[in-house]
Amino acid sequence: MTKEEFEARIIAMQDTLYRVSATLLRQPCDREDAIQECIYRALKKRETLRDDRYMQSWVIRILINECHSIHRRAKWERPSERLPEPPPMPGPDADPAVFRALFSLDEKMRLPMVLHYVEGYPVEEVAKIMRIPTGTVKSRLARAREKVRNEMEKEAAEQ
Amino acid sequence: MKMDDLKNAFGSTPESVKQCVLRSLHEEPRREYIMKRKRLMSLAIALAVILALGCAAFAGTRLEGIATFFGYINRETGETVVNEAVIGHIQSLNETYEGKTVRFTLTEGLYSPVAGSVSLFWTLEPLGEEEQYYVLCNDSVGGAALECCAAYDVTEYFLKSPTQCVLTGQAKGEGLETELKFTILKIKGEPTHLSEWDDEKETEEEFWQRVDALIAEGKVPVAGDGMIEVRPIRDKTYGEELVIAGVAELAEEFTITFDLADINPVDEMRVYEGEKTFEFDGFTVCINELVVSPADSCISFDILCDEESLAKDIVCGGFVRFCPVGEEYWMGAAYPRFIAPVRTADGRWKVSVTYDVVEQLVYPEELILSIAKYDAEGKPIPLTGEGVRLKLTDKR
Incomplete structure (x- = not known):
């Protein structure tokens, strides 16, 4: 898969990326961070994807990992005993x-x-x-x- | 309820997410730079690179401490561009602690109330050569943890040698009493590289079994980003998880408390005091406040438009741009806040927006206001020609 094809498929997945990140992260800024990190990692590692048919689930897996990673960091940066976790925010x-x-x-x-x-x-x-x-x-x-x-x-x- | 209704839980994908996707695909060089910066300290840990005390090389320019975060590499010229204006405003601090395991020295701080941006620079040095320590740090300013931290990696790392840390973020608490709470853990085993979780080779449980097996051998599993991996335990902190897993024990805890001063950037600010209302094709932009300090900015404005759908798109960001002349990247981090569209008395839709620019890479004298959309390659297409020039004036 060329870089252009890869990018086109990522763009086609943007709604999915949004919904999966919104499923796991409460704050819009965290969701965008996760998506950005996911795309960055997917771009870097796209050569390792052996079968193009699995690209979607592969990217979603990366995104889930990024969301968990952000959640884990947030746990440190905003300990629950000090600040309540903000409520999840629905889209407009x-x-x-x-x-x-x-x-x-x-x-x-x-x-x-x-x-x-x-x-x-x-x-x-x-x-x-x-x-x-x-x-x-x-x-x-x-x-x-x-x-x-x-x-x-x-x-x-x-x- | 039909399960198809679940799609309505999310609504349509916000424009800001679409732009985020496009930008992420096309800003790899910039992303590389940010990643390098964010990992400045953890590189010393994960890759066993020791930052020499005193200075860090930065694309040929020698920067150190907080100044490292207020510069960027121009993608076209490859030159390091430094926000010189901020350097003179960095406060000298002298907060020290020496315990049984580490010596801590905080030497620089920066606070600017315009967007509440905070930067801190400290050195942590292990005492003795025998033990391996893992450092955890929680920060707070005015009783609340810094938000939008640009250097969270400083909070979890192996301490092998004197290590410099730069932390930046946005203060959201009351006051400027700053607290850094350190937990120093003694590592109980040999740090061992834990290979990545390969999607196609193992299940999650198999991954954790691999982690467990290393721990059972007396090793400490360390992921590529320098973090120790142990099975997560519900309602336990990461530090507690490490102790329960048997890979570490508490060696020392200490808290540094001091007051940041806010005197510096305040006495040198630029504001916009010219025409406040600008008519564009389909939009009206009303500037409520535009304040720029050497370190951060706050831009508050209302957008009025005729269609609700357009107003909702605006809520998702990206339409209104404020850029210094010739400087595409002038903000390392910016955080928009929107107030949902409201109907005005004359039937139009109003969206109120406030941007906090926390890590400011230049100190502009003039900003260009423009309306832009993003093309398929993520590049902004100005819809207003060259835009409107907003000359800033000194406020002393």
């Missing part, structure tokens, strides 16, 4: 109710939900990206679906 035209329901899940359930239902990756691909067994993805998806439905119903009842 996001549906706040769906956003709240999704973010009521912990990350282990939220990420497979986004990769499977929003990004459209099959369960097997989500398992590869997340480095967990397929059965675990399925069980997390089942639990996450149930919890999101409950949250949405609770919110609807309160309105």
Whole structure:
């Protein structure tokens, strides 16, 4: 794959990069940092990608690592006992109710939900990206679906 | 609820993210430079490079301490451009500590209230030659941790020799009482390179098993970025994780407390006091405040436009640019704050924007205000010709 083709595919992935980073990081500036770092690393290491078909999941894997890395650093820079973690911020035209329901899940359930239902990756691909067994993805998806439905119903009842 | 509805949780991708993607693809040389700067200190750790006390070579120019962060390499000429204006404003500090494991000397500080930018420069020196120490540092100014730190790598590293650290960030607390809390850990094993997690060769669990195996052999697994890798433990700090994993033990803790002075850049600021409202095709830009110090800037303005969708795009950033003449890179770090679009009485949409420029690479006398969009290669395309020149005046 040429650098130009690689860049074109990264640009085509920008919505996915945004949603995955927003799934894992609360602050817009952190999300952009993660995306920037991810693209930088992917560009540097693109020669190591043996099969172009896996580029998307490879880049997502890098992005997830970057998000975790930022989260880990934030843990040091802003210890939770000193400053409360800021609330997650939805995008400007996001549906706040769906956003709240999704973010009521912990990350282990939220990420497979986004990769499977929003990004459209099959369960097997989500398992590869997340480095967990397929059965675990399925069980997390089942639990996450149930919890999101409950949250949405609770919110609807309160309105 | 249908699962398809989940897509609505995120809304459309913000324009700032799209620009971030484009810029990341096309600003590799600049990125390389930033990475080098950010890792100035951790290079000494991860790659066992020892920074000689006194100065660091910087593209042929000898800079040291805080000044290292207020310069950049011009991509076209390869020359080092230094923000000379800031150098005279760096405060001399003399905060020292000598304990049983390390000697600490803080010699430089810089604070500018315009954007709340803080820079600190210190040296940490191990005492004795027998032990290997790993340093953890938490910072706070005015009771709150610095935000947007440009040198977070200074907070976790092996201390093998006298090491210089530069930390920059934005103060968000009340007051200027500054606290640096150090935790010195004694390493209980031989630091051993931990190869990267190869996506195609191992699972996450296999990776952690590799980490566990090294620890079981009495080794300390060190990743390529100089951090010790141990299994994360919920609700534990990183330092606690290292101790629980058995790779380190607490050797010493100490806290340095001092007050930063804010006298320096304040008495030499430039402000914009000319025409405040500018009409462009489809936009009105109203400048509320434009203050520039040698070290940082604050630019506050409102944008008025007719369409809500355009207003939302503006919220995502990038449309309005303030650039010194001929200086594409004048800010090492800038943090925008937006207030969501509101409808005005005359039916237009107003977006309020404030930019804090924290690491300022030049001290401009004039800024050019322009409206730009970004092309497919990430280059800004001015929509307003050459833009409007804003002459800054000294405020003394």
